[in-house]
Amino acid sequence: MAHGDTTGGFTKTPGWLDWYDGPSAPRFRVPAGAVDAHCHVFGPGAEFPYAPERKYTPCDASAEELFALRDHLGFDRNIIVQATCHGADNRALVDALHRSGGRARGVATVRRDVTGEELAELHEAGVRGVRFNFVKRLVDAVPADALGAIVEKIAPLGWHVVIYFEAADLPDLYDFFAAIPTTIVVDHLGRPDVTRDVDGPEFALFLQLMRENANVWSKVTCPERLSASGPPALDGEPEAYVDVVPFARRVVEEFPDRVLWGTDWPHPNLTGHMPDDGLLVDFIEHIAPTDELQRKLLVDNPMRLYWPEEALGPDAAKLGKPSDDERRGVGDDVGQA
Numbered sequence: 001m002a003h004g005d006t007t008g009g010f011t012k013t014p015g016w017l018d019w020y021d022g023p024s025a026p027r028f029r030v031p032a033g034a035v036d037a038h039c040h041v042f043g044p045g046a047e048f049p050y051a052p053e054r055k056y057t058p059c060d061a062s063a064e065e066l067f068a069l070r071d072h073l074g075f076d077r078n079i080i081v082q083a084t085c086h087g088a089d090n091r092a093l094v095d096a097l098h099r100s101g102g103r104a105r106g107v108a109t110v111r112r113d114v115t116g117e118e119l120a121e122l123h124e125a126g127v128r129g130v131r132f133n134f135v136k137r138l139v140d141a142v143p144a145d146a147l148g149a150i151v152e153k154i155a156p157l158g159w160h161v162v163i164y165f166e167a168a169d170l171p172d173l174y175d176f177f178a179a180i181p182t183t184i185v186v187d188h189l190g191r192p193d194v195t196r197d198v199d200g201p202e203f204a205l206f207l208q209l210m211r212e213n214a215n216v217w218s219k220v221t222c223p224e225r226l227s228a229s230g231p232p233a234l235d236g237e238p239e240a241y242v243d244v245v246p247f248a249r250r251v252v253e254e255f256p257d258r259v260l261w262g263t264d265w266p267h268p269n270l271t272g273h274m275p276d277d278g279l280l281v282d283f284i285e286h287i288a289p290t291d292e293l294q295r296k297l298l299v300d301n302p303m304r305l306y307w308p309e310e311a312l313g314p315d316a317a318k319l320g321k322p323s324d325d326e327r328r329g330v331g332d333d334v335g336q337a
């Protein structure tokens with residue numbers, strides 16, 4: 001399999017860019033133990049077929065290629081998030097978790113009829129959360145009662161819920177999110193329109209969601225998707241995506257214990273440009289300007305959420321035993337995992 005292939009007889013979605021081959025070495029050195037907390041594996045299609053209900057067909061992006069990138073960028077671990085092109089078939093994700101030798105954990109997609117046995121198998125493989133996707137171009141809508149039923153099944157395992165939505169939809173979704181009792185992780189800053197004022201009402205609602213709900217975390221990821229002004233992270237550009245910086249930095253500085261960062265490799269659905277992942281790592285310094293913020297963003301927070309048994313000691317790993325305060329992220333801001 002070569003870079004850019006789609007195996008298994010699948011045809012790539014036209015116009016959809018392949019992931020960047022040969023990323024530069026980052027100038028910014030991530031701290032020891034850093035976690036890339038948002039990335040995916042795609043297929044390979046010949047081994048793990050793409051889901052019939054998918055909205056796009058990617059080029060393959062294997063676990064080995066992901067782990068090579070991890071090492072190249074200086075990261076220690078990955079959080080692999082189930083992508084919509086695999087629907088609720090988590091086999092590619094589980095295979096990647098097994099191949100990681102314990103250096104990756106995962107976020108799966110499940111349906112409401114998922115069994116306790118299936119959840120236990122996913123947990124054993126390293127899954128620690130489920131993803132609910134509300135982005136209309138990516139998935140067909142799932143009724144709120146089905147999502148509620150999934151929350152009831154995963155909460156006792158100490159898992160969390162990752163939510164992906166666009167800022168324009170937050171007013172409609174706000175009450176539903178606020179009622180979820182587990183830790184919640186928002187993808188990509190809730191996809192703000194960064195041409196608007198960082199102090200304006202749209203982003204204020206997102207900040208309010210985090211302020212009012214101590215169980216809500218955010219990934220400060222995907223400037224390449226959010227930026228309107230660029231410049232893109234290509235050709236050695238050291239100041240990429242300047243218009244995203246105030247939004248991401250605001251969240252990192254106000255909620256330093258509830259933020260995560262990830263590459264989003266292999267960057268599904270990009271048609272304009274494909275970022276150089278080495279330069280994306282250089283973006284981190286602009287949004288988390290101090291050593292302490294960087295350590296929390298890249299090491300302490302993802303470890304607390306995904307490897308609590310290492311970060312917090314063996315008691316934290318007991319299944320199904322998060323206290324109500326832990327589950328809500330109350331107290332010293334420890335999320336349940």
Ligand code: 0GY
Binds near residue numbers: 083138264268269
């Ligand atoms: C991302 C973003 C996107 C896609 C997916 O699961 C997915 O297909 O998450 C997107 O198109 O914005 O997080 O990878």
